Amino acid sequence: MVCLISCKRKERRIWDIMKKRVVILFLCMTMVLSMGACGTDSDKKASTQQGTQETASEVFDGPHSAQMKLDLSKLVTKLADYKGIDVTISGNYDVTDDQVEQNLMSLLSYYGITGVEVKDRDTVQKNDYVKVDYTGYLDGDAFDGGSATDTMIDVANNCDATQKTNYIDGFSDGLVGAKVGEEVSSDVTFPENYQSSDLAGKKTTFKFKIKGIYKPVTMDTLTDDMVADAFTEQKITTKKDLVAYVRQVLEKQAANSKSQASISAVEDDLLDKCKVTIPDEYLDARLQEYQHEFEADNCNDTQTLEQYAKNNNTTVDDMKKQWKELMIKQIKIEFIFGRIAEKENITISDDDFKSFVDYLVSSGNSQMADENAVYKYYGGGNKEDGKKTLRQLYVVNQAISYVVEKANITVKPDTQTTESSEN
Numbered sequence: 001m002v003c004l005i006s007c008k009r010k011e012r013r014i015w016d017i018m019k020k021r022v023v024i025l026f027l028c029m030t031m032v033l034s035m036g037a038c039g040t041d042s043d044k045k046a047s048t049q050q051g052t053q054e055t056a057s058e059v060f061d062g063p064h065s066a067q068m069k070l071d072l073s074k075l076v077t078k079l080a081d082y083k084g085i086d087v088t089i090s091g092n093y094d095v096t097d098d099q100v101e102q103n104l105m106s107l108l109s110y111y112g113i114t115g116v117e118v119k120d121r122d123t124v125q126k127n128d129y130v131k132v133d134y135t136g137y138l139d140g141d142a143f144d145g146g147s148a149t150d151t152m153i154d155v156a157n158n159c160d161a162t163q164k165t166n167y168i169d170g171f172s173d174g175l176v177g178a179k180v181g182e183e184v185s186s187d188v189t190f191p192e193n194y195q196s197s198d199l200a201g202k203k204t205t206f207k208f209k210i211k212g213i214y215k216p217v218t219m220d221t222l223t224d225d226m227v228a229d230a231f232t233e234q235k236i237t238t239k240k241d242l243v244a245y246v247r248q249v250l251e252k253q254a255a256n257s258k259s260q261a262s263i264s265a266v267e268d269d270l271l272d273k274c275k276v277t278i279p280d281e282y283l284d285a286r287l288q289e290y291q292h293e294f295e296a297d298n299c300n301d302t303q304t305l306e307q308y309a310k311n312n313n314t315t316v317d318d319m320k321k322q323w324k325e326l327m328i329k330q331i332k333i334e335f336i337f338g339r340i341a342e343k344e345n346i347t348i349s350d351d352d353f354k355s356f357v358d359y360l361v362s363s364g365n366s367q368m369a370d371e372n373a374v375y376k377y378y379g380g381g382n383k384e385d386g387k388k389t390l391r392q393l394y395v396v397n398q399a400i401s402y403v404v405e406k407a408n409i410t411v412k413p414d415t416q417t418t419e420s421s422e423n
Helices: 019-027 029-035 097-110 224-230 239-273 280-298 305-311 316-343 350-361 371-378 383-406 415-422
Strands: 053-055 076-078 086-090 115-117 129-138 141-154 183-189 203-216 347-349 408-412
Touching: 076 316, 086 239, 097 239, 141 203, 224 239, 239 316, 239 383, 239 408, 280 305, 280 316, 305 316, 316 383, 347 350, 347 383, 350 371, 350 383, 371 383
Parallel strands: 086 408
Antiparallel strands: 053 347, 115 203, 129 141, 129 203, 183 203
């Protein structure tokens, strides 16, 4: 189908740096934070979990990253005070009524609720939405992909009323003043750089059949029946319920954003104050493991790593340089919070760990369909290495949760974000 909308090309992400460990660190934070930093001797909390317990020292003593043993008490040469640290985060984490309404309107548009039919007049005005069937003609002949039925057009903004994507200049010019039931036309010249060479720079005519006039739906014109029809699967039947649903989603998103900002602030604070030694052979092993994983995910028989880099406007050397920079930061985070886990005697129980793995299985990743697949995914095909890696990262997350919960976090409003949302 010919694309009649002009849109900005989204910048492609060249790679997901350290994705497997970074994703795991943040993916499980919601679960870990909800469980709390349990199992610490310092808090005098008795574990109620069934099954065996494993200390942080035991978790880090065994096969992982080329079967290397790590002594975090020696590798973390300076561990700064981590209890009650002061950090500041920037952001707006309170959900406003305006945000609820804006997001609700976007949701309505996504579900096809864009307008309320106007029945007291039959002539299209500038600020109307208009439902039309249209067909495009080049030299008198209809061209492929140039037609659509029951399309809702935002006349004033010359865009699709549902998707809010722009049409080519002049596309909807002939609609103002037309009457319901009439057929009207607009002359449109495609841009010289249009993706279809058959249409680029060509003068065309679009004929429209006016099928109805609509006004943009608002909170005042939205009815319970409209909500019930669109959100049957979600079992949302009233406008009040829909508002509550949208607010709940936004509040969860805001809480997650605040949590991630707090985690990042705490990590950055300790990265700045602590000193860590990373054995060269360990760093090399981790980088080799990551490159192997990266190539497995992004390269194949027809595309080498060099070709991948070229296709993404970079070089293998530049990729490796960035991998190393971010891997060093990632390892330091793991070492610092692994050491904190040791000092606080944070333990990991079989039940907790199984719940964590089950959570990963339910994440929807096709490569993690069951428990064994999860272990192999994080162990480069080796089940035992993957299990060890996940247990390490789970302990690290518990330590992060422990430090974040004890931190003094000041929230500084993001005035720039506030201003942009108001405009």
